[in-house]
Amino acid sequence: MGTHVIKMPDIGEGIAEVELSQWHVKVGDLVVEDQVLADVMTDKAMVDIPSPVHGKVIALGGQPGEVMAVGSVLISIEVEGAGNLKESAAPAPVKEAPVAPKVEAAVESKPAAATAPRPAAVCQGPMVAREADERPLASPAVRKHALDLGIQLRLVRGSGPAGRVLHEDLEAYLAQGQSNASAPVAAAYAQRNDEEQIQVIGMRRKIAQRMQDATQRAAHFSYVEEIDVTAIEELRAHLNEKHGASRGKLTLLPFLVRALVVALRDFPQMNARYDDEAQVITRLGAVHVGVATQSDVGLMVPVVRHAEARSLWDSAAEISRLANAARNGKASRDELSGSTITLTSLGALGGIVSTPVLNLPEVAIVGVNKIVERPMVVKGQVVIRKMMNLSSSFDHRVVDGMDAALFIQAIRGLLEQPATLFVE
Structure with a gap:
């Protein structure tokens, strides 16, 4: 087995550095030729970085939001054969970027008795095993969509990376009638004390x-x-x-x-x-x-x-x-x-x-x-x-x-x- 190193490409127009915007893979993933590995941002546009080889990701060269010089190591892939890496140039593995920012757990309170509750979907199927205070991964748009639908995200099975809940998961949840009948029917009126930090990148x-x-x-x-x-x-x-x-x-x-x-x-x-x-x-x-x-x-x-x-x-x-x-x-x-x-x-x-x-x-x-x-x-x-x-x-x-x-x-x-x- 060998190591194939992909360096930050020269995108042209005299650009000396670009910002790593998003990873589409993580350490341990198997990738194929032409699969998009990452998005990088120049002053003018987002550019996809595809894989030229088949193999397994063994190291990432940066984290989203990091500005990287053209020619620096972007990603290392284990491949069959000798690869293209000289032993003297082997990069140190970089800690994998976090999937999502740390978020403070939401705190629910009892709904006011005088308010008209938002109807919740009826539960007819098995729920996802999550703790009551566990906050599932989801984008702000998905969280708002779930709130509008009267769905508790912790009950929804996520199909995205690292179990992230997607819009399609909400629609599938409703279609299958999987909602928690014991959930507060007035969740829309519960107090919220959660916070979410979003990096300004890309x-x-x-x-x-x-x-x-x-x-x-x-x-x-x-x-x-x-x-x-x-x-x-x-x-x-x-x-x-x-x-x-x-x-x-x-x-x-x-x-x-x-x-x-x-x-x-x-x-x-x-x-x-x-x-x-x-x-x-x-x-x-x-x-x-x-x-x-x-x-x-x-x-x-x-x-x-x-x-x-x-x-x-x-x-x-x-x-x-x-x-x-x-x-x-x-x-x-x-x-x-x-x-x-x-x-x-x-x-x-x-x-x-x-x-x-x-x-x-x-x-x-x-x-x-x-x-x-x-x-x-x-x-x-x-x-x-x-x-x-x-x-x-x-x-x-x-x-x-x-x-x-x-x-x-x-x-x-x-x-x-x-x-x-x-x-x-």
């Missing part, structure tokens, strides 16, 4: 660093404008009815991308990057629109490249493709970098007003709020219109307030008179 650390950097370096100011989107929503519905089956359904986002492209022709200073160290503003002819997308690991900004050369359906298809790649953790570094202006939207959850943070080194970000129906006065008559706010932020070091207001007013005019989006 994508969450990168997001925190970028947001802090942006707010410290740029002179943010925001501008909010109300837009009547009745006409463009009617156009969108008409196009979807006529072409949706053959070309795909259109959301509002490709129309907003088109409005950005047209408005930027008259406001090129918004489609720019500012190098504050070199004191240089670079205005770009190409419009590479970053579309802020929420994923399981945090906010990511995949880039619709050359939006100025795309039709509505082309933009819609690319936005959908990139969003899916980001949410599934499959977006490449190139797909997550190089934007010149960013569009951010929470859809129906967009609220009334927001204050988006710039995606440095860009100088403008356009935030989309939710669409609501409201009574408006049009030509002296009160009518119901679909209204939406644009909440946008700019770098005041580069963009003057008047220019920002005129830019958003230009976008407003294009969206309220949608035919002008396509007039050349």
